[in-house]
Amino acid sequence: MMNKLKEKKILIIIASFLIFLSCDSNNQTLSSDNVKLLDIESISETRSSLGNTYDEESNVFWIMGKGIVEQKQEIIEINISIEQRDKDVINASKVVNENINKVVEIAKSLGIKEDDIVTKEFSISPVERWIQKKDEYGEWGESEIIAYEVNNSILLSSEKIDVITEFINQSTIQTGNTLRINNINFSAKDQKENKIESREKAIEDALYKASFYEKRLEIKLGDIIHFQELSGPSVSQNDKSMPMMRMAAEAMPSASIYAGDSEIITEIYLGFKID
Structure with missing residues (x-):
């Protein structure tokens, strides 16, 4: 009787071991299939990127x-501006107007047509400074206008590089430190x-x-x-x-x-x- 029980236990252990191996083999097969599917998807994505x-x-x-x-x-386009800062806005505007007229006359004398001279921007802006103040009530700070900045920007275009070069040279001499060359573009x-x-x-x-x-x-x-x-x-x-x-x-x-x-x-x- 005891021998039969031992034989049954041995058979159960062997059967359990075989079932375990079978499940592990299925998992490995499934994992392999997944790898193949991933490879196919990867190849498909690579192909679609070509x-x-x-x-x-x-x-x-x-x-x-x-x-x-x-x-x-x-075509050469040059964007220049005349800029002046002064405590008196009228004086600043006067300097800017005089120099912008000089620049336009120089451009015309070099053969640049009026249609190729365009005003891009005109602005008058206050120049402010933060000032610390003090009285019997304590210290505080406030913004105070110390000057005005006037800016007039124009755009000129020409097909001749030597004309633009000469325009820059003459404008620099005639207008001095008020001249700003914002940018030069080619098209x-x-x-x-x-x-x-x-x-x-x-x-x-x-x-x-x-x-x-x-x-x-x-x-x-x-x-x-x-x-x-x-x-x-x-x-x-x-x-x-x-x-x-x-x-x-x-x-x-x-x-x-x-x-x-x-x-x-x-x-x-x-x-x-x-x-």
Whole structure:
């Protein structure tokens, strides 16, 4: 009787051990399947991040096209201002008006047209200082106007660098420390035409790639059913946007300006139906 009980216990232990091994094997198989699923998802995400991809669900083959057009920055824009600070606002305004008229006359004498001279900003602002005061009641502080600052800003444009250079030189001599050069910017003359050309190049690039992949991958591309354009900003290869400078007439060297080139970039995405 005792021997039979021992045999049953041994059989139960062996059966429990086999069940444990079976469960562990199933878990390992499931874990392996999960790893495979993750690998497939990872591959799918990587593929979708590429420029030219095939979307199995919608049966669409995506092609990216890129067009780049180099352009000369032929138009120079200079933003200058006359600034004067004085305790008397009338005196400050008088100095600013006299010097801004000098600047405009210099521009006209150099061949800059009136249509290319535009007032950008005119302002009169109080200059304040925080002053500590004291009396029999204690100490306190208050803001007090100590002067007035008058500023008149104009924008001029020309296609000739030497004209802008000479304008800066003469204006510095005539207006002295009141002259401020806020910034100098360069732009292309035919931006619209260059943009159209960059789009045409992007389309040609996309269609060439579509033909290439169609032959090499032995697939048949049908109609274009999706389109998207991504237009990037003009990229300057010679960034000469200058910050604000306070000019001094004494020992002022001649200005040097360089325009450089820029690029207009267009990117498009075409979605072809797979026949």
